[in-house]
Amino acid sequence: MDCIFCNIINGNIPSTKVYEDEFVTAFNDLNPQMPVHVLIVPKKHIASANDIDENDAELIGKVFLAAKKIAAQLCLENGYRIINNCGEDAGQTVKHLHFHLLGGKTMGDKII
Numbered sequence: 126m127d128c129i130f131c132n133i134i135n136g137n138i139p140s141t142k143v144y145e146d147e148f149v150t151a152f153n154d155l156n157p158q159m160p161v162h163v164l165i166v167p168k169k170h171i172a173s174a175n176d177i178d179e180n181d182a183e184l185i186g187k188v189f190l191a192a193k194k195i196a197a198q199l200c201l202e203n204g205y206r207i208i209n210n211c212g213e214d215a216g217q218t219v220k221h222l223h224f225h226l227l228g229g230k231t232m233g234d235k236i237i
């Protein structure tokens with residue numbers, strides 16, 4: 126499948142990995158918007174949050190458990206934000222489910 130993140134997961138496209146376990150990979154965003162900008166990606170190809178099904182419920186929990194570990198590893202004890210863009214209106218550009226983990230400075234520009 127011609128998917129950038131599947132190719133990062135299988136090593137065909139290089140990335141700076143910050144975390145990996147059986148279910149999840151995380152690597153630095155190519156175009157960081159914050160001092161820490163990591164993409165947390167389930168290894169299973171799921172196109173978007175809209176494509177998560179019942180069988181993926183445990184996997185999504187594992188994403189958030191990974192997020193917590195990565196945040197600790199990257200010293201984000203002051204806090205962080207986790208963002209998922211789902212679909213066109215939200216500006217999703219890569220059609221493989223991923224969560225942006227952002228931190229490293231105070232974020233003033235809350236949308237909600």
Ligand code: 5GP
Nearest residue numbers: 129140152153154155156210216217218219
């Ligand atoms: P989206 O807009 O879909 O929520 O986020 C996609 C993210 O993937 C963007 O922040 C973009 O910078 C990042 N990205 C796109 N291509 C690559 C790549 O080849 N390597 C890495 N590390 N990040 C990428």
Ligand code: ZN
Nearest residue numbers: 128131170221
């Ligand atoms: Zn994929």
